[in-house]
Amino acid sequence: MEQQEYITRLENENKELKKQLGKINKQKQKSNKIKKGLIGLLSVPLFGVPLKKSISNAIHEYKERKSVSVDTVSDVTSNVIWRVTRIGLFAILMAVIPSLVLLYQTKLLYNQNAMIKSQNSLIEADRRSSLVTVMGDVLSDVNQELKNKASGERSISRTLEARIVSLSMAMKPYQFKENDQLIEKPISPEKGQLLFALLRSQIGKQSSRDIFLTGDFNYTSLKNANLGRGALLQFARLNHSDFSGSEIVEGNLKRVELKEANLTGTFLSESDLSQANLYKADMKKAELIGVNFTNANLFGVDLTGANLSEATLWGTKLKKANLTAVKLDNAIVHREDWIAYVSDSLDLDGGSDIRKNYRLKKQGKKQFLIVAK
Structure with a gap:
């Protein structure tokens, strides 16, 4: 009785083991199927359909005849060369396209910086041009002093000389637009106006000497x-x-x-x-x-x-x-x-x-x- 129970228990265990082994085999088959599917899926873009078929034909031919014909080898070789060339061109394109995008972005950034520089220069030009108002007041005072001088006396006061010198130093060169283009080198048209007015006023020799010895008329236009x-x-x-x-x-x-x-x-x-x-x-x-x-x-x-x-x-x-x-x-x-x-x-x-x-x-x-x- 005990022996019969033992045999029955073994048969049940055997059935259970076979059942589990069947499940394992099914999972393994499923996994292999998935792997083959992935390999097949990846092999198409990597090797291409013609290359894949030519390799498959070569394998089957070898299994059947234990040798591969010259035509089959030529077919595999030509497909390999064609595929490598295609992948190479694809790789080059993938490398070049980001570089072109980067160059385009660099160009946009350069143009933006140029626009900012141009805008800053124009703002600076407006600020400098405001000195023209001050220059008008100074030249008006020069005219008034010379008008009150005795005939032949063309010198001006030291205070007014100092104001002219200070004004010449404040008028810094800058870039501005000429004929719709920003000039290449900075220069000061306001200094030119100041110099022209001083020379045309025919200020006395001593006053002119004092002004030009200490004043700054570099970059005059x-x-x-x-x-x-x-x-x-x-x-x-x-x-x-x-x-x-x-x-x-x-x-x-x-x-x-x-x-x-x-x-x-x-x-x-x-x-x-x-x-x-x-x-x-x-x-x-x-x-x-x-x-x-x-x-x-x-x-x-x-x-x-x-x-x-x-x-x-x-x-x-x-x-x-x-x-x-x-x-x-x-x-x-x-x-x-x-x-x-x-x-x-x-x-x-x-x-x-x-x-x-x-x-x-x-x-x-x-x-x-x-x-x-």
Whole structure:
């Protein structure tokens, strides 16, 4: 009896084990089916349908014949090459597209920064322009003082001189729009207006000297202006200024500073620029007839096409200057070998043409005249 119960219990356990084993097999089959489905799903985009079929054909052919034909191998190879090329192009596109998006975003950011800079510059221009009102009050006071002066007396009070100097220092250069475009370099039109008014007021020599010795007129914009005859600009600091096309006749510009200034087409005939500093100024096509450049610094000055007829070049520093197509008729120099000096020793642009077209004529003990051959 006990034995029969034992056998029955074993049979029941056996049935239970078979049942559990059946469940495990079903789960395993289901899992394998899912894996095969995933592999098949992924293999299509990765390998492509043609490559997948060609590999499958090769496997079946090998199982049946224990070898693979040349055509089958060629089919697999061609599909592999085609697929690799396609994936490579896809990878390149995936790499390039984000880069293009980044470049576009960078361009938008750059344009935004440029707009902000332009807007800030225009705001600054408005703020600076408000100084014009102050300038009007100062010039009105200048006019009033000169009106009350005795005939021939053109000096102004020290207090008013100080106000003019302070105003010149407050007028800083800035960028503004010209012909619907923002100018490249900052400059101050207000300083130009102030300078023009001062010169036209014909302030006395002492007052002018005091103002220009301490005032700041660098970055002045005064283009195409007629500053009259005998303008007093001695000791003025006018570096980086723009006087292109302007006219000064018999002006006093002794020891004036015009470093890197724009003087293209400027008319300065008979003016005194002795000991002036014109370092790297642009004087192309300038009218400099009879100008006194005694001991002036013309280092790196561009004098292309300028007219220096009857000019005094006594001790003038011309290193690295450009003398292309310059006119030197009856110009005065201090050394007998001046032509050889500028063409050979300094090796200036245009020096060979000067040697070709001009010669020196002795005029005094240490003075020589440049005359045409």
